[in-house]
Amino acid sequence: MSALGGLHILGLRASSAPPVAGQPAESSPSSHTHTQDPLLARFEALGATCHNYPVIQIEAAGVDDALVKQQVMRFSDYDKAIVISQHAAQLAGWWLDRYWPMLPVGIDYFAVGPASAQPLRDQGVTVVVPESGYSSETLLALPALNAVQGERIIIFRGGQGRDLLEHTLKARGASVDCCELYRRVVDARHREAIGELLRAQSPLVLLYSGQVLDALLRVVPEAYRVKLKSLPIIVPSERVANLVRSRGFHSVHLAASALAQDVEHSVLDWYTRAR
Numbered sequence: 001m002s003a004l005g006g007l008h009i010l011g012l013r014a015s016s017a018p019p020v021a022g023q024p025a026e027s028s029p030s031s032h033t034h035t036q037d038p039l040l041a042r043f044e045a046l047g048a049t050c051h052n053y054p055v056i057q058i059e060a061a062g063v064d065d066a067l068v069k070q071q072v073m074r075f076s077d078y079d080k081a082i083v084i085s086q087h088a089a090q091l092a093g094w095w096l097d098r099y100w101p102m103l104p105v106g107i108d109y110f111a112v113g114p115a116s117a118q119p120l121r122d123q124g125v126t127v128v129v130p131e132s133g134y135s136s137e138t139l140l141a142l143p144a145l146n147a148v149q150g151e152r153i154i155i156f157r158g159g160q161g162r163d164l165l166e167h168t169l170k171a172r173g174a175s176v177d178c179c180e181l182y183r184r185v186v187d188a189r190h191r192e193a194i195g196e197l198l199r200a201q202s203p204l205v206l207l208y209s210g211q212v213l214d215a216l217l218r219v220v221p222e223a224y225r226v227k228l229k230s231l232p233i234i235v236p237s238e239r240v241a242n243l244v245r246s247r248g249f250h251s252v253h254l255a256a257s258a259l260a261q262d263v264e265h266s267v268l269d270w271y272t273r274a275r
Helices: 030-034 040-046 066-073 086-099 115-121 136-140 164-171 191-200 210-219 222-229 238-246 261-275
Strands: 008-011 049-052 055-060 080-084 108-111 152-158 175-186 204-206 233-237 251-254
Touching: 008 040, 008 055, 008 191, 008 210, 030 066, 040 049, 040 261, 055 210, 066 164, 066 175, 080 086, 080 115, 080 238, 086 115, 086 152, 086 175, 108 115, 152 164, 164 175, 175 210, 191 222, 233 238, 233 261, 238 251, 251 261
Parallel strands: 008 049, 008 204, 080 108, 080 152, 152 175, 204 233, 233 251
Antiparallel strands: 055 175
């Protein structure tokens, strides 16, 4: 029998919107963020049946967004640049390539984790990440982000995210600008499919953030919310685990981080014990 034979998995990772209206795909920032979920593909190779139903859609800032353009064109003024997600890194890479064919020197780059860093690393940029944990808290614990008095820092992110990085760095004496490269929109297109899945199966749920949790509870039909909260759910951090528990979920399992290998290990460990 396959390692995950018989298991149904509900994946909720945010999806990317189509390219900006009126722009060819290759010239649109959002076109660079549309990728398949390799983790779910891995689970299917191990015998699971995966249901990829994103409940949040990422909408990239338009190519004529005046504020983003202004911040990117002033990029050489900054001492440090931080990307807080893989989407942010992909979009930052697109914008920087558009206005800075040769990146300015003297800027240090940071990312919350390896996945967030990879799009910039693929462009030859050296990016510092925490050794483990992969969160805003572990990023802020880096010595280079403690001694920031008088420095200018730009944070590439999406709107409606956590403000911990911005507020903490300002409290440490830095001047901080947030470059909002995308926004998150609740995506209810899969409402009926999720309801049908919950009616027919008891899937393992993969949930990566509090925002995805909020969107999921808005999308899931009311008749299935009690069952949803009884399902096993894998989360990437204690902070998200606490949020999930506070919403009434009963079977919460903590992965070491949001890295694919850590989530995979958590799923395999849970399934081995649940059988």
